Amino acid sequence: QVQLVESGGGLVQAGDSLRLSCAASGRTFSSSAMGWFRQAPGKEREFVAGISGSGGSIYYADSVKGRFTISRDNAKNTVYLQMNSLKPEDTAVYYCAADRSSLLSRNADRYDYWGQGTQVTVSS
Numbered sequence: 001q002v003q004l005v006e007s008g009g010g011l012v013q014a015g016d017s018l019r020l021s022c023a024a025s026g027r028t029f030s031s032s033a034m035g036w037f038r039q040a041p042g043k044e045r046e047f048v049a050g051i052s053g054s055g056g057s058i059y060y061a062d063s064v065k066g067r068f069t070i071s072r073d074n075a076k077n078t079v080y081l082q083m084n085s086l087k088p089e090d091t092a093v094y095y096c097a098a099d100r101s102s103l104l105s106r107n108a109d110r111y112d113y114w115g116q117g118t119q120v121t122v123s124s
Contacts, residue, residue: 002027002113009118020081022096030074033099038092053102086122093117
């Protein structure tokens with residue numbers, strides 16, 4: 001079993017930055033691929049960024065490429081999402097997810113464990 005706790009969300013203005021954190025416990029963290037997903041009101045959950053267990057593979061959604069950076073610290077069992085140049089369309093609940101596999105995927109169905117989510121609101 002894996003427990004995931006996100007933090008770092010909030011209300012910011014367009015152009016600002018936020019860093020989300022996801023603290024994991026309960027399983028060997030370094031063996032799990034980690035992903036960030038988001039869900040805006042009335043929309044389906046979408047992939048934002050993912051990182052393999054070793055950190056050697058990273059994927060981004062096209063909509064955040066060049067603005068967001070995912071990273072992980074296996075010593076701290078934590079994955080981060082640095083979000084720069086935020087836009088109003090980035091407004092959503094952001095979820096951290098863990099896969100039992102170390103292999104990276106953009107598919108939400110591949111992830112086995114989910115956090116409770118943290119709200120990010122970007123005003124124009």
